[in-house]
Amino acid sequence: MxxxxxxxxxxxxxxxxxxxxxxxxxxxxxxxxxxxxxxxxxxxxxxxxxxxxxxxxxxxxxxxxxxxxxxxxxxxxxxxxxxxxxxxxxxxxxxxxxxxxxxxxxxxxxxxRGANFMYGPTVRTLLDMGGQDCKAIHCDERGKVTSFLMNDKCAAGTGRGMEVFANLLAVPIEDVGAMSLSVEEEPAPVSSTCVVFAKTEATGLLRAGWSKEKVLAAYCSAMASRVVSLLERNGMEKDFAITGGIAKNPGVVKRIERILGVEALKPIYDTQxxxxxxxxxxxxxxxxxxxxxxxxxxxxxxxx
Known part of the structure; x- marks a missing residue:
């Protein structure tokens, strides 16, 4: 072994x-x-x-x-x-x-409530990217929830899915985001919405000659697209902040910002x-x- x-x-x-x-x-x-x-x-x-x-x-x-x-x-x-x-x-x-x-x-x-403390009372749209689900949340100036949507059908768009990919590609989890942004041209997102099928698709791409950076870019792009869809269904309103472990992944965060045309507030505390x-x-x-x-x-x- x-x-x-x-x-x-x-x-x-x-x-x-x-x-x-x-x-x-x-x-x-x-x-x-x-x-x-x-x-x-x-x-x-x-x-x-x-x-x-x-x-x-x-x-x-x-x-x-x-x-x-x-x-x-x-x-x-x-x-x-x-x-x-x-x-x-x-x-x-x-x-x-x-x-x-x-x-x-x-x-x-x-x-x-925690995001209200971390980012200030201007936060209105919050994306929590957890280990097994993602939540799009609206809150008021006191940090009280006014609406939310959650997607927990599969780990493909979550922290656990990213961990699976890190192991699959033998890339330390903290390096995934930076590596995904190092590609010269953005590839098409992986198409699978299930982490098991996404792994199979990624393996096929590697065998076809794709670099690890390109595969990671395709996966981070797919993850960003999925959560943006969740945010848009719940309605986007400034200011926007992200919590959870995936908030530490610049490859996902920057792609979310790019798709939405909105810059997320910068954290001063651990987003987890x-x-x-x-x-x-x-x-x-x-x-x-x-x-x-x-x-x-x-x-x-x-x-x-």
Whole structure:
């Protein structure tokens, strides 16, 4: 077995982060959002509504363990324990299986709320490109969802589909976008809407003499076309932003912008944390609504 058959080219960087400008959370309202998605999980911790820490990692074999792993990694080095977090919202596919969550909120609502924080109140159209589905979302100036459309019929237009292609072509996932943009002439998009058939089509193109760059360009173009169709069906309105892992792929983002004639807002935070960030913001509002005291321990699952 050669190296290409064993190397995981799809594997993207997992990491955690802590805000150096918030030296101490004690005496503050600490809330959290945990987004357990089909392929990745994120946990965001906020202190008095400010981003304090987060983690971004691969979803494991089950949602409860993935949620715990994500929040524990986000808390690493902060001195926090789960009992110090006053309110937690679970979101994503595994939202009802976050064992320490006080409430579950849909990922659509959380992504809109998180994008409002990340990009500002001017965002009206949001594209969330997740591991197994894509969502076109309209929201108002407060980040409240006003309409949405979702396409989850196949992984061909999602992050998981891109991972499959990275492995197929033995190209590191972080290099896919740049390589796809290096072609001198844009090829026709791959025609298949199913990731299994798209793989077969790509293999045929490689055997016909296409370069990896050209095949990647054809796949990124096809992905962009599919999501643009979703956006147009839901209606485009400025300002426009993208969340999710595919937002880190310039080969897809630039093609979306080119087709729409609209430039997406540039992120200053990791686009994959938008759902968990929205969850933490909902948690802050729900904690205030419930009248929870900032300093009194809640006793949730003591000793976790």
């Amino acid at each position: 050669n190296e290409n058959e064993t190397k995981e080219y799809w594997r993207w960087k997992e990491y955690n982060w802590k805000n150096p400008d918030i030296p101490d959370w004690r005496g503050s309202l600490v809330t959290a959002g945990v987004d357990v998605g089909s392929t990745s999980s994120q946990a965001v911790i906020m202190v008095d509504g400010e981003l304090y820490a987060f983690s971004n990692m691969r979803t494991g074999s089950d949602s409860p363990s993935s949620a715990l792993d994500a929040i524990n990694w986000a808390m690493e080095g902060t001195g926090l324990t789960l009992n110090d977090i006053r309110f937690t919202v679970g979101t994503g596919y595994g939202r009802v299986n976050v064992p320490f969550a006080d409430k579950a909120v849909t990922e659509i609502a959380c992504h809109a 944390i938008a759902g968990a960030l929205g969850g933490a913001l909902f948690a802050k509002a729900l904690a205030a609504k419930a009248g929870k005291d900032k300093s009194a321990p809640q006793g949730k699952m003591a000793g976790r």
